[in-house]
Amino acid sequence: MGRGKIEIKRIENSSNRQVTFAKRRAGLVKKAREIGVLCDAEVGVVIFSSAGKLYDFWTPKTTLPRILEKYQTNSGKILWDEKHKSISAEIDRVKKENDNMQIELRHMKGEDVNSLQPKELIAIEEALTNGQTNLRDKMMDHWKMHRRNEKMLEEEHKLLALRMTCISFCQLVKWSIIRACTMVAYGYRWLRTKSNLRPPAGRPEQRHEGDGARVPSG
Amino acid sequence: MGRGKIEIKRIENSSNRQVTFAKRRAGLVKKAREIGVLCDAEVGVVIFSSAGKLYDFWTPKTTLPRILEKYQTNSGKILWDEKHKSISAEIDRVKKENDNMQIELRHMKGEDVNSLQPKELIAIEEALTNGQTNLRDKMMDHWKMHRRNEKMLEEEHKLLALRMTCISFCQLVKWSIIRACTMVAYGYRWLRTKSNLRPPAGRPEQRHEGDGARVPSG
């Protein structure tokens, strides 16, 4: 629609291309606005010139998030579902692990917790401290990595991945607290039933290196 | 451009509107494709009919994530920065809390941990158990809520919010483990220094309700 018919193929003359781009861009946006008004539709147009400059148009009241939300609901599902599967499997795996832990825990409750020696206690404490630190670092790495490869449709993926990490973390913590508290409880109980000693009122004496639990400093 | 000129305003007749929508939609997409080819541009058109059905067009090789990445880079920053501010402030607040906790912890180390009585121990344990459960529920709620209001540009927001929740959670856990381990350590140490008793080799006797630590079941 002009003085002459043109073939639809890349315009090689750069300044012609530039002019045509500006004209047609305006035309496209005008048409988008019109269909929006005439047909009561939500329309979005996003254009990047070959130079990488962004031009866009959205029907009024149509925010980007809104369009994208709808978009994702309508067309993102398939893409997402693929990612979803692998993560879901992983979460199932963790859940199963959790169940196993529950069983093991019930078993532990019947065992002789008092047979735990201070040395083992130190090891456990260190494991707790390190485990916590490592897991937190891991989580941070996870975040950083994901933020680098940031892509729209991986949003859900990320949330699930984080959720999974947190589930693992919660598992560790739950077990740790249970063990610690159980040991404390048995210790005190044993103390009260097997002797008439009462905790001293004063400040505990200086501890020696490696003698009893170390208090994590981080 | 038709038999008669029309005013650009919503077409009230529903079937006319439907027909016009179909025609103009095709036209819009054709024009988008043309500008893409002629001017070597990346173009995306997203259209939702008033019935909510999605139609879209993307120039070949232009994936949604790619367009969006570019889009966000070009125009999403301001939106995001606003959200960022409030969450960043919150994270700073939590960090400060963390520092205070460190100070309080150092103070606690110097105090008489042994003055803690079993009753208090039970209370602490319950607090730990409940605290953990509540926090995890809270995290889940957080996720659910965010997934409901899911919006593209809030992705970062979500990650930060989660990170914040996790930081709080880590704080609680860290403190909890420290307290539990410290108590265990002092208990054992006190036991060994103040008496010659050794832990019994057999299975611990049946515990009574509320007597010593309860083991969380969830």
Add this chain to the structure above:
DNA sequence: CAAACTATATATAATGC
């Protein structure tokens, strides 16, 4: 070089089947 100007190609509103 950009803005304004036409001549013409295209899109499409109204109509017909």
Add this chain to the structure above:
DNA sequence: TGCATTATATATAGTTT
């Protein structure tokens, strides 16, 4: 109801200023 036709409005390629 939907698809094809056609008269007309619009978009725009090439041209001029």
